[in-house]
Amino acid sequence: MNKGKNKTLQQKEQFTENCRYLGLKVLAEQYQQMVDKANSDNNMGYFEFIQAIIQTESAAKKQRQIEYLISGSKLPQPLKLLGDFDFDFQPNLDRRLIMDLASLQFLEKNQSILLTSTNNGVGKSHIARSLALLACQNGHKTLYTTCSDLILDLNQGVFEKTLEKRMKKYTNPELLVVDEMGNDRLELQIVxxxxxxxxxxxxxxxxxxxxxxxxxxxxxxxxxxxxxxITTSAILDRIYHNSVIIRIKGESYRRFQSEQLQKEYGVQNNEGKPEQ
Structure with missing residues (x-):
């Protein structure tokens, strides 16, 4: 009896070890549930059983890849979702254009996007980061950086004689997001x-x-x-060519939220005051 149990245990251990060796992580952890489900389904044949396993493993691998791409993208937390963008607050922004960009056809066509405005807080970064997240979720290697961080990093590369290596970090990804040029005064110190x-x-x-x-x-x-x-002219020439240019004219959403918060607390304070 004990020999039989030990043999069964060894078989299970060998099975899970082989699964992990082949990268079948879900099967290694959930094979018993899968077998039980197949036994309870009289209509499931051998092919359907194997197909269900492959589909489960494929979905799990895809999810791991997405998580890996998001982590490697260096997108700031919390992640920005396009569904959370308040288009009603920016009525001058073409919602259909943004939705077209969300299809990621611009990546397939090797096109770029320039988001510009004269005001802060109008949603440029939100849109950029949302599109970058969508790119990751669709299997595209992506990198996010601010303009000042990029320049500082490459400047450090010049000092350390590692410029070419650092350059590859920004030139290899399918999509590069350079955010917030003009927001960090440090940029002016290294013009x-x-x-x-x-x-x-x-x-x-x-x-x-x-x-x-x-x-x-x-x-x-x-x-x-x-x-x-001279360098600026060359930069503009390359950015503007083959780019979708989006000029956002509107008020700061962060300021709007701040004003709403003050009103909310103002109403509560007024209601809480005793009558004179």
Missing amino acids: KEAHLLFKVIDQRYNDNKSLIFTTNVEEADWAEFLGDP
């Missing part, structure tokens, strides 16, 4: 390094790889902001 930004954009342009770029610096002010008119 002479604008050529580093050009190197990334030029390489991706030559490789026909998509870019999402957000800024609140008007086109006419780019040269002054980056401090190098």
Whole structure:
């Protein structure tokens, strides 16, 4: 009796070990439930049983890949969903255009996106990060960075003589998001390094790889902001070519939320005051 139990236990251990070796992680953990389900279903044949296992493993592998791509993208937490964007607050923004971009055809066509406005808080970053998340969920290698972090990183690469290695981090992904040009005053302290930004954009342009770029610096002010008119002209030329340009004209949603919060507490405070 004990020999039989030990043999069965060894078989199960060998089975799960083989499953893990083959990368069948779900089957290794849930094979008994799968067998029980097959036994309870009189209509399930051998092919249907194997097919169900393969489909379950395939779905699990796809989910692991998505989680890996999202983690590697360096997208800030919490993740931004396009469904959470308040289009009613920005009536001048073409919702149909954003939904078209959400289909990710711009990636298939090797096109880029430029989101620009003169105000902060209008939703540029939300849209950019949402599209990047969709790209990850559809199996595209993606990287998110702010403009200032990118320049600082490459500038450090020049100092450490690791520029080429660092460049690959920004040129290899299918989609690169360069967010918030103009929001960090640190950029103004390293304007002479604008050529580093050009190197990334030029390489991706030559490789026909998509870019999402957000800024609140008007086109006419780019040269002054980056401090190098010639390099700036080259950057603009590559960004604007084959890009969908979205100019958002509206108020700050963050300010709107702040005002709503003040009103909410103001009403509560007024209601809580004793009558005079």
